[in-house]
Amino acid sequence: MKFVDEFREPEIITKTSEEIRRLADPKRHYRIMEVCGGHTHAIYRFGLKDLLPSNIELIHGPGCPVCVLPMGRIDDGLSIAHDPNVIFAAFGDMMRVPGTQGSPLEHKARGMDVRIVYSPSDALKLAQANPDKHVMFFAIGFETTAPSTALTLVRAKNQGIHNFSVFCNHVTIIPAIRAILDSPDMRIDAFIGPGHVSTVIGCRPYEWIAKNENKPVAVSGFEPLDILQSIVMVLRQLRDHEAKIENQYKRVVPWEGNRAALRAMADVFELRAYFEWRGLGFISQSALRIRDRYAEWDAERRFDVPGVRVTDPKAAQCGEVLKGVLKPHQCKLFGKECTPEHPIGALMVSSEGSCAAYFNYEHRKTAMVTGITSVA
């Protein structure tokens, strides 16, 4: 398959993996954070850890939108859809994320009108097809998906579609990285920068990480070779005591980002003063809300939202895992109370969440090597 197979060629992959082994100083331990959940998923799916020396540790970052969404937001969104006149529309990613009374899928099985959509504009089409219902799109995602939500709101306004609203949970990646770097228990040597987000925001917003924090960054694609090449890039920088932003994903990511997408976002959204991130707490100016001129399409203003705050179960250590302080299997609930079928923390829900990825692809492999029997 074009544009995929080229990046999975065994020969080049083996060569790149050998280069990583040459570059990694055996006397040193490397902690490299892949910010994006898509990278986490790819690392497990392609078994890339098998190709790295043991002194390179990959830390899974906060770039999984459903993982960082607090449970209270899910409850709020679902509370609106208890009205039989409301259709709850969301990406497939959201469907198994638990609220306090269950996930959207469980609500659907009990009779709530829950639909999986593949884009915000599909949700708008749903509203047009169901003029006697109200369609609420539960929007999630970083700068990757925010522009399409913005353009959909512009279209709803221009076409005068009034039975449609957006429950906006869009967040921005830079404040999350800053929060992780500010965390006292943080020990990260370099970053693999998000690929899809960077197609929108470009590479410039990461420059402070190199300049002020002295950490190398390589913005990376999602194929095995992309990720390995990005590891080569940051290892070279570390060897040469450099810190700069490199763009491994040039075939997709323009240095300056996508201006049209950024304009659409700026037109529709403004920064919230603060927003709660699951596991990371409140982070100022880290999320988007819908501007006043689109207030009619803002579900939070159109409906009574309880604004519930739900604390995560005490034993769950999602925050520590999210910051890379703990490995997924070091959490007390991992594989016992918390499994992909019965997730307690959101990291166990999304296949991009580090716990689910670790559970699905890795932990029984590890158990096999160490001789521990499966806990599944």
Added chain:
Amino acid sequence: MSVAANSGISSAEVARSPKIRFREPQIEMAHGAGGKASRRLVEGLFAPLLFASSSELEPLGDAAHLDFNGTRIAITTDSFVVKPLSFPGGSIGELAVNGTVNDLAVSGARAEAMVVTYVLEAGLPTPVLEGEVRAMGNAARKAGVTIAGGDTKVVEHGKADFMYITTTGIGRPLPSLKIDPRSVRPGDKILLSGPIGDHGITILLARGELDLEADLRSDTRSVFPLVEALANAAGPGVRWMRDPTRGGVATSLNELARDCGCGIVLQEETIPVHDAVRGACELLGLDPLHIANEGQFLAVIAPEYADAALNALSLAPGGEDAQTIGEVREQPSGAVLVTTRYGGSRIVDMLVGDPLPRIC
């Protein structure tokens, strides 16, 4: 999933205190999706209450094989709920025949006769029904199975998605085959009859919710001719077979791994997948190993019969793309491991619920 144990039900045995392990408060969609939740429901509720106590120890197969005073018959049943009713390459009427024929086939039996139940929704246009009955008739003739009877029920408009079909089939076991997951040993080879994921992705695209088009057709067909070719060429070496429908190859092989206590190790590059299926899976964040098939089957073959088996499959019409995709090993016990061409590996679990596309 067909609910069928390997031995018959005896009412005297059922009366002994059954152990119900299914404790979930209500039925969720996942209980019907063919993955872990389905297995919990069948093993935790249906099996203890319905099946003879001795069969609790026996793995659940695709069809039950019964012995009536020396006459052996195989029996199975399956219900078909599909949206849309027709799709490129097939429709519900055809699926309902092939699904049951295939459940019998992979249990090692030739389908002989079938009874069918139609649950129809009031308001269903007659031409739609006629089309499906025709499709069923054609599929039955093609598979050489007699439709011996049936039943029709009509429910109120809005209480069903146009129509549901249940087919119950009986078959004659092929004497050269003995299918039992507990006979599977490390060193056995795993054969796959052809490319995976065509049916599931075709249905996903036919629902029209995605602005995606691909030149894909459901693979629905009877796999019996292939099973028969395998039985003739390598009968004594065939240890286990399964048609990987809902939950895909990953779920079927995980069930096998649990039932036999061995590990299943697959070589990813040997698994045949059409480019259109791979492309759609890449785009939607799905794993082809979790996608449903309606015209393929997996077989575990003793190593000394492996070449003959693959050769026979490849020469049979419709088996041209058959491949050896992996083997049984001692480790990882009870799990399925997939290795890549460049030396990476991953565990592939059963599907949890329906496959959901990842977007963000």
